Amino acid sequence: MGHPKRLGVMGGTFDPIHHGHLVTAEAALWAFGLDEVVFVPTGQPWMKADREVTPPEHRYLMTVIATASNPRFSVSRLEVERRGPTYTVDTLQELRRQAEDEVELFFITGADAMLEIFHWKDPEEVLSLAHFIAATRPGYDIARFEKEAPTSHPKVSALDVPALAISSTDIRRRVQAGQPIRYLVPEGVETYIRKFELYGGGR
Numbered sequence: 001m002g003h004p005k006r007l008g009v010m011g012g013t014f015d016p017i018h019h020g021h022l023v024t025a026e027a028a029l030w031a032f033g034l035d036e037v038v039f040v041p042t043g044q045p046w047m048k049a050d051r052e053v054t055p056p057e058h059r060y061l062m063t064v065i066a067t068a069s070n071p072r073f074s075v076s077r078l079e080v081e082r083r084g085p086t087y088t089v090d091t092l093q094e095l096r097r098q099a100e101d102e103v104e105l106f107f108i109t110g111a112d113a114m115l116e117i118f119h120w121k122d123p124e125e126v127l128s129l130a131h132f133i134a135a136t137r138p139g140y141d142i143a144r145f146e147k148e149a150p151t152s153h154p155k156v157s158a159l160d161v162p163a164l165a166i167s168s169t170d171i172r173r174r175v176q177a178g179q180p181i182r183y184l185v186p187e188g189v190e191t192y193i194r195k196f197e198l199y200g201g202g203r
């Protein structure tokens with residue numbers, strides 16, 4: 001009998017995906033001995049506090065382009081195709097259903113986003129479905145995270161990712177301001193952004 005497959009589930013808006021996300025997934029793969037990581041871009045765009053999210057199909061395709069060269073990375077359309085709001089609990093349950101063999105899930109996302117999960121959903125139910133890996137960027141207030149989502153909980157770990165100094169917000173601002181994004185995102189993602197004139201930038 002082999003071990004259950006260890007599947008990373010990388011949840012995010014990915015608007016756009018950048019090298020910080022890719023480094024995070026690779027770091028989690030290595031640190032937690034994962035077999036694969038499936039990226040799950042969030043679904044139907046909803047109004048975030050300050051902006052409208054790019055349509056899911058664009059975000060999905062950029063994620064496919066960014067991950068194509070890594071044999072251990074794949075992209076799921078689960079949330080892109082789901083109607084209405086997308087909840088991590090539904091995604092994890094569906095991934096469990098889809099798995100042919102026994103699978104251990106590791107949900108990976110930004111630490112701030114993960115704190116929201118602890119606020120919005122029944123944490124015990126969500127925690128029963130996966131381990132949680134909270135990626136932190138340089139300067140992140142880990143004390144706040146420890147207070148609200150204790151990493152002493154056996155199913156929650158923090159992962160420090162220096163490359164997360166890159167942020168999607170910064171990339172969108174740069175595109176709009178006509179500043180370079182080369183080396184912050186994979187080349188194919190930059191080409192895609194220019195081709196579809198995303199984020200208020202020109203070609």
Ligand code: NAP
Pocket residue numbers: 010011012013014015020021024040042086087088089108109110111112113114116117120121135164166167168169
């Ligand atoms: P967000 O608020 O847009 O992002 C919060 C922070 O985390 C940002 O700094 C973001 O940086 C970073 N981040 C997001 N995804 C990341 C990833 N995979 N790896 C590393 N850093 C990441 O968060 P979101 O994208 O809306 O949500 C993230 C995930 O949590 C999604 O899968 C979402 O469905 C889930 N979520 C679920 C619930 C729920 O079930 N109730 C509630 C909230 C969030 P960048 O902007 O650079 O990515």
